[in-house]
Amino acid sequence: MAETRWLAEHELQAWRNLNLMYNQLSGFLARELAGSGLSYPDYLVLALLTDQPDQRVRPSEMGCLLGWEKSRVSHHVARMERRGLVERERCPTDQRGWFIALTDAGRAAISAAAPEHVSAVRRHAVDLLTDDEIATLDRICRKILDGLPHND
Amino acid sequence: MAETRWLAEHELQAWRNLNLMYNQLSGFLARELAGSGLSYPDYLVLALLTDQPDQRVRPSEMGCLLGWEKSRVSHHVARMERRGLVERERCPTDQRGWFIALTDAGRAAISAAAPEHVSAVRRHAVDLLTDDEIATLDRICRKILDGLPHND
DNA sequence: CGTCGTTAGTTGATGTATCAACCTTAATGC
């Protein structure tokens, strides 16, 4: 077993700041969204659905796109269905599967929440960064994602 | 109410990648840690404690340092105490307060887990980035943190 | 065909995060 290479001070700083920043930021955005009656995961699901051509997806595809495992998708969609934000429809070509579809209430909820949410993302993140920084951030994320065993 | 300024394509990409990256990465690291019987939050608590001069902190200070609210600290420490990883001691100078202190078992647990964890952080994040990228990442995090209402 | 491994998704148990309500002790103001 080789000696452990501990993190240098500047590496440790960056790593801690990343964790702290992400948690604080997503907590803040979640609280903001709560005013519209949506949680952050709710928002992600609804946003994903509105992006789909016919506003429906298979749970497994949703899992890939959001990076969620199937059980998380299932539990979360079940809760959202109970609140009337989405509904499940049998998939006609595969009797094992379902489609998750946006309901009118779901569409209304995200339309109401989106402007404020996007504005908060701008105010507290995107607009604070230069184009260069955004490009670098994107590159960093890609590098790290590529190095991870992809569960999709 | 002004028109909503939606995110431009490159901004949206970076934002989505940040979310995806952070969730995938922290999920991965959590699974890695689970092999040592610790969760990611467990690790953060123990690491924080080993950093303290006398290996104990007040819950409120821990909350500040980790960006956790007091109730989260309380619940989590209670669970860790049940497992013998930390213990609570009455604060002699303030009868309302406590110290959270590292136990021998806690010290042993983090000593066992740290090398593998740090190596995973290196392999999957730090070592993939140039010094420039790390510096930029740190700057980005600071900017965003500064713009957030600080709950500390 | 039938059997068998794979894939789609669900379920239940447990750990984690947040909120609001609460209790106790400390500090402040008069």
Added chain:
DNA sequence: GCATTAAGGTTGATACATCAACTAACGACG
């Protein structure tokens, strides 16, 4: 001093995340 407010923490309820175990339909191959 004594009343009031604030600060340090806890608690219980609920939502969220993860794991392992499960059901059922698909599909490939004999």
